[in-house]
Amino acid sequence: MPPPLRSRAASQPEAPLLEVVNLTVRFGSPVGEVHAVEGVSISVGAGETVGIIGESGSGKTVACMSMTWLLPSPPARYLSGRITFKGEELRRNDEAQLRKVRGSGVGMIFQNARLSFNPAYRLGRQIEEVLRVQLGRSARAMLPEMVQTLRYCNIAEPEAVLGKFPHEVSGGVAQRVSIALALLSRPDLLIADEPTTALDLLSQIEVLSLLARLRDESGLSLVLVSHDLGVVRRIADRVIIMYAGRVVEEGPASAIFAAPRHPYTQGLLASALQQGDGERLYEVPGTPPDLASLPPGCSFRPRCPFAFDRCVTMPELAPAGATHQARCHLLERATEHA
Ligand SMILES: Nc1ncnc2c1ncn2[C@@H]1O[C@H](COP(=O)(O)OP(=O)(O)O)[C@@H](O)[C@H]1O
Ligand code: SF4
Ligand SMILES: [Mg+2]
Incomplete structure (x- = not known):
């Protein structure tokens, strides 16, 4: 396994x-209300890398986009939630404040960078437009910095890349361009939602190393979302496991990977080990729940090998050590039997 890229925080x-x-x-849906994110609390420290893991549909993207109230409402219905950035509450209806935070405090990069660019325009033109709208600066004034940042992001010929259309560059180059674009506004926090998922192995390693390097060199905080256990394992200081819209386990990466306490996390790690390389997030037996009709009690109950009578009620997220928490009734049982 390549060496870990954990931060110095x-x-x-x-x-x-x-x-x-x-x-x-x-979200409303014809078959019922979709409980995409339920009572989730996440904090990110300065210079810290927080990894969020969960299978498809577990609410990772909705949680990340909500961090700067980015999802339009409707269709999203925000039932509760308080978000503070640098000690200041982000007000959902304060467009000026949100524009400022999205423009310079919090950068976001997404899974398929090529798709996030408009196919009809050259990359340089699109970057210019973003700079003009977000930073109010002209491309001419920013060109040297833009070229330097692209180079920093391992783009060997920045001027040539700026002249290309999105389909003319590889997925890895497009992702590095989108990271460079996010960096131009000098964010304090970068939220990377599955940034390596659509890439080949070599590009995955390049993008991950780049994220780790810029975090270490600039003190940037990172939220890294992935369904790939290997990615999160290499880079995260702290890990959050999401299942069916809820946080089911959270703690330092070292504690979670050494001694997972939730049966879902244990299943993920066991299945990764069974696959031999311990690198990826493999499937836990059974199917993910339908978020429009969740079973009563613990959402993992239909797939849990340890389910018992108490699991018909929803467990709370409870301490599983000094800095580690899990949402499972087995924790209480362990305490009762201690
Ligand atoms: N715009 C939307 N309208 C309706 N449902 C949505 C919308 N966006 C997300 N969802 C639902 O919210 C749930 C969580 O989705 P998402 O956060 O994208 O999951 P993940 O990123 O973990 O794969 C899913 O059931 C998804 O279908
Ligand atoms: S609460 Fe029960 S069903 Fe849920 S993960 Fe724990 S043991 Fe399994
Ligand atoms: Mg997603």
Whole structure:
């Protein structure tokens, strides 16, 4: 396995850079209300890398986009949630404040960078437009910095790349261009939603190493979303496991990977080990729940090999060690039997 890329942030500082408290987001659907994110709290410290893992449909993207209230409402229904960034509450209806935070405080990069660019325009033109709208700066004034940032992101011939259309560059180059674009506004926090998922192995390693390097060199905080256990394992200081819209386990990466406490996390790790390379997030037996008709009690119950009578009620996220939490009734049972 390649060496870990964890940050130098030894522990979470006292005042988080970003704090999401009790976020609940739902969507209407013809078959019922989709409980996409339920009571999720996430905090990210300065210079810290927080990895969010969960299978498809577990609410990772909705949670990340809600961090700067980016999802339009409707269709999203925000039932609860308080978000603070650098100690200031982000107000959902304060467009001027949100534009400023999205433009310079929090950068976002997505899974398929090529698709996030408009296919009809050259990359340089699109970057110019973003700079003009977000930063109010002209491309001419920013050109040297733009070229330098692209070079920093391992783009060998920045001027040539700026002259290309999105389909003329590889997925890895497009992703590095989107990272460079996010960096131009000098964010304090970068939210990367599955940034390596659509890439070949070599590009995955390049993009991940780049994210780790810029975090270490600029003190940037990173939220890294992935369904790939290997990616998160290599880079995250702290890990959040999501299942069916809820956080089911959270703690330092070292604690989670050494001693997972939730049966879902245990299943993920066991299946990764069974595959032999311990690198990816493999499937836990059974199918993910339908978020429009969740079973009563613990959402993992239909797939859980340890389910018992108490699991018909929803467990709370409870301490599973000094800095580690899990949402499972087995924790209480262990305490009762201790
Ligand atoms: N615009 C939307 N309208 C309706 N449902 C949505 C919308 N966006 C997301 N969802 C639903 O929210 C749930 C969580 O989705 P998402 O956050 O994208 O999951 P993940 O990123 O973990 O794969 C899914 O059931 C998805 O179908
Ligand atoms: S609460 Fe029960 S069903 Fe849920 S993960 Fe724990 S043991 Fe399994
Ligand atoms: Mg997603």
